[in-house]
Amino acid sequence: xxxxxxxxxxxxxxxxxxxxxxxxxxxxxxxxxxxxxxxxxxxxxxxxxxxxxxxxxxxxxxxxxxxxxxxxxxxxxxxxxxxxxxxxxxxxxxxxxxxxxxxxxxxxxxxxxxxxxxxxxxxxxxxxxxxxxxxxxxxxxxxxxxxxxxxxxxxxxxxxxxxxxxxxxxxxxxxxxxxxxxxxxxxxxxxxxxxxxxxxxxxxxxxxxxxxxxxxxxxxxxxxxxxxxxxxxxxxxxxxxxxxxxxxxxxxxxxxxxxxxxxxxxxxxxxxxxxxxxxxxxxxxxxxxxxxxxxxxxx
Numbered sequence: 404x405x406x407x408x409x410x411x412x413x414x415x416x417x418x419x420x421x422x423x424x425x426x427x428x429x430x431x432x433x434x435x436x437x438x439x440x441x442x443x444x445x446x447x448x449x450x451x452x453x454x455x456x457x458x459x460x461x462x463x464x465x466x467x468x469x470x471x472x473x474x475x476x477x478x479x480x481x482x483x484x485x486x487x488x489x490x491x492x493x494x495x496x497x498x499x500x501x502x503x504x505x506x507x508x509x510x511x512x513x514x515x516x517x518x519x520x521x522x523x524x525x526x527x528x529x530x531x532x533x534x535x536x537x538x539x540x541x542x543x544x545x546x547x548x549x550x551x552x553x554x555x556x557x558x559x560x561x562x563x564x565x566x567x568x569x570x571x572x573x574x575x576x577x578x579x580x581x582x583x584x585x586x587x588x589x590x591x592x593x594x595x596x597x598x599x600x601x602x603x604x605x606x607x608x609x610x611x612x613x614x615x616x617x618x619x620x621x622x623x624x625x626x627x628x629x630x631x632x633x634x635x636x637x638x639x640x641x642x643x644x645x646x647x648x649x650x651x652x653x654x655x656x657x658x659x660x661x662x663x664x665x666x667x668x669x670x671x672x673x674x675x676x677x678x679x680x681x682x683x684x685x686x687x688x689x690x691x692x693x694x695x696x697x698x699x700x701x702x
Contacts, residue, residue, distance in 0.1 A: 489538035631684030
């Protein structure tokens with residue numbers, strides 16, 4: 404019996420969806436447009452977050468070691484730094500490594516470094532990356548409290564701006580998502596409202612014979628879900644093709660390759676975008692259907 408009820412509700416939902424072809428098509432087109440815009444902001448936001456994460460991994464704290472520290476002191480300092488909460492990776496940079504790095508920078512002007520091999524002016528150091536850039540100041544305070552630390556060099560302004568940028572992108576994505584959800588709910592609810600209005604006499608009769616609100620609402624909820632799912636699938640395909648076409652050219656650009664930062668492929672984001680679109684499509688479809696029927700189900 405329950406199977407017959409469910410099959411009836413689903414069948415009626417499909418009939419209603421494809422019976423109002425013009426309005427259904429218009430709803431799908433408009434909803435695809437809004438979901439595509441959201442999708443663009445979403446994948447751009449994911450790429451920006453990925454780029455920020457890659458930059459964060461390159462950002463670090465340079466801890467210069469006291470010249471009088473022994474090898475044992477240096478090793479002990481390294482272990483103490485590794486044990487600090489928020490520290491991700493600790494890399495030892497010897498005096499020779501520091502000098503060789505400068506030589507690479509000067510390249511054809513090695514004459515400017517004459518005599519530095521005999522009297523290396525660069526101190527040994529540890530380069531430390533963090534698990535979270537927001538812990539930058541906290542980690543620095545703990546490192547300053549350790550023995551044999553001469554000085555700490557850190558791009559605090561760069562780190563703070565990266566944090567602000569990441570937070571700004573997250574807030575913008577949430578605001579855009581909220582606006583597009585409201586627009587999509589209005590579109591679907593208006594479409595289903597027309598269908599409900601056309602069947603208002605049928606709904607009145609069903610209520611008269613004792614049908615519950617849930618039973619009456621069922622086919623319209625199915626209709627909303629179908630519109631949402633169709634829109635989600637179509638938009639996913641269009642977004643994927645557009646993204647691959649655009650990002651293919653950007654990824655091969657000299658600028659991107661020169662800075663050594665990779666962009667996300669659509670396949671890497673596919674299941675995340677699919678999940679978001681399915682949740683949006685089904686959620687908006689159900690909510691739009693419920694809102695559109697409130698007037699007709701009042702006792």
